Amino acid sequence: MNQTDQRENRSVTEPTTATAPGERALAVADGSIMRAIVQRAYGSADSLELATIERPEIADDDVLIEVHAAGLDRGTWHLMTGTPYLIRLAGFGLKRPKQPVPGFDVAGRVVATGSAVTRFAPGDEVFGIARGSFAEYAAAEEAKLAHTPDSATSEQAAVAAVSGITALQALTDVGKLEPGQSVLVIGASGGVGSYAIQLAKALGAEVTGVASTAKLEMVRSLGADHVIDYTTDDFADAGHRYDLIVDIGGRNSISRLRRALALQGTLVIVGGEGGDRLTGGLGRQLRALLLSPFVSQRLTMFVSTEHHSMIERLAAFIESGQVVPSIGQRFGLADVADAMCQMEAGSLQGKSVIIVRDDDADSEIDTGAHR
Numbered sequence: 001m002n003q004t005d006q007r008e009n010r011s012v013t014e015p016t017t018a019t020a021p022g023e024r025a026l027a028v029a030d031g032s033i034m035r036a037i038v039q040r041a042y043g044s045a046d047s048l049e050l051a052t053i054e055r056p057e058i059a060d061d062d063v064l065i066e067v068h069a070a071g072l073d074r075g076t077w078h079l080m081t082g083t084p085y086l087i088r089l090a091g092f093g094l095k096r097p098k099q100p101v102p103g104f105d106v107a108g109r110v111v112a113t114g115s116a117v118t119r120f121a122p123g124d125e126v127f128g129i130a131r132g133s134f135a136e137y138a139a140a141e142e143a144k145l146a147h148t149p150d151s152a153t154s155e156q157a158a159v160a161a162v163s164g165i166t167a168l169q170a171l172t173d174v175g176k177l178e179p180g181q182s183v184l185v186i187g188a189s190g191g192v193g194s195y196a197i198q199l200a201k202a203l204g205a206e207v208t209g210v211a212s213t214a215k216l217e218m219v220r221s222l223g224a225d226h227v228i229d230y231t232t233d234d235f236a237d238a239g240h241r242y243d244l245i246v247d248i249g250g251r252n253s254i255s256r257l258r259r260a261l262a263l264q265g266t267l268v269i270v271g272g273e274g275g276d277r278l279t280g281g282l283g284r285q286l287r288a289l290l291l292s293p294f295v296s297q298r299l300t301m302f303v304s305t306e307h308h309s310m311i312e313r314l315a316a317f318i319e320s321g322q323v324v325p326s327i328g329q330r331f332g333l334a335d336v337a338d339a340m341c342q343m344e345a346g347s348l349q350g351k352s353v354i355i356v357r358d359d360d361a362d363s364e365i366d367t368g369a370h371r
């Protein structure tokens with residue numbers, strides 16, 4: 001779970017799905033309402049509904065964005081289900097989500113700025129991390145936004161920030177990757193992994209990606225030098241020792257990971273699904289930290305820092321063409337529940353985008369055909 005700010009959109013009220021057509025027309029005319037995905041209780045995708053609610057208000061250091069597209073990531077799924085329970089204690093809401101509109105990753109156009117905002121003005125195209133991006137309008141802290149690179153479509157920008165900065169920090173600030181080193185990316189076909197493969201290549205590493213059979217070709221297409229199919233082969237028994245292992249998926253034991261790690265190598269644990277409902281298996285990360293001082297290898301984990309400086313570093317890789325956001329599936333705002341079901345089933349690859357404003361003629365929206 002990342003450290004996304006949990007401030008609520010103060011003006012988001014109870015969904016107004018029962019609004020009479022005439023009332024809605026009036027509210028639309030005065031520009032105060034919007035369509036949004038709303039979640040009143042933790043649960044399955046059935047707990048999500050498309051509703052008409054008030055637009056969010058913004059604080060002095062916030063920006064109001066007219067959302068073009070939003071990105072789906074594992075964090076949104078965890079906040080939908082409210083698991084592991086630890087995230088509820090971390091301030092996201094004990095009994096129900098404090099933020100009723102899900103979604104972090106965002107791309108769109110600035111329509112209003114708070115009085116303390118200095119980096120953006122209405123009309124700017126921005127991307128980054130918002131509070132409630134599965135909506136026609138979303139509020140975001142200025143500090144969590146960057147200008148959209150000229151080379152990126154709004155769909156590409158919408159799937160970049162959350163996963164891209166996590167991969168970048170895992171490889172650089174935490175993993176201390178040097179050109180020429182060998183890197184193993186476990187979970188290479190997912191959101192974070194699709195960025196980790198491309199960034200590691202851009203940083204001059206020899207890259208091996210671990211994924212399931214059906215997604216190996218996609219991992220190769222991202223630039224991986226080698227791929228390992230975790231359904232048939234064990235990366236720990238391949239006889240190769242890596243300078244850096246970025247463990248994003250699979251919840252591998254520390255001992256298996258260490259078997260594949262060079263004696264002076266670094267392990268960065270980003271995440272991994274499963275584990276118990278209380279902690280999500282966070283004990284694995286803690287065990288790595290406790291063991292690290294007693295072994296030659298550096299064993300570590302981290303929670304990504306959501307700051308525009310990181311988003312701008314990522315944007316530079318996108319601008320240069322070294323990183324191209326990998327969009328797997330496209331969904332409309334009404335199909336967020338389908339998208340969540342597919343994420344749970346493991347049928348998505350790369351990043352999925354929620355197209356909120358369908359201005360891009362090239363978009364082909366997935367309406368659940370993969371179910």
Ligand SMILES: NC(=O)c1ccc[n+]([C@@H]2O[C@H](COP(=O)([O-])OP(=O)(O)OC[C@H]3O[C@@H](n4cnc5c(N)ncnc54)[C@H](OP(=O)(O)O)[C@@H]3O)[C@@H](O)[C@H]2O)c1
Binds near residue numbers: 074193212270272273
């Ligand atoms: N530390 C942080 O700040 C931070 C930030 C963002 C995310 N995360 C965490 O990182 C994890 C991944 O996030 P994501 O958005 O990339 O999720 P995702 O898009 O669902 O990707 C999950 C990846 O895990 C792979 N995987 C599943 N089972 C595996 C196994 N047994 N062995 C090897 N790989 C396996 C999947 O491969 P296949 O699809 O090929 O099966 C896929 O590549 C999540 O737990 C998330 O909560 C942490």
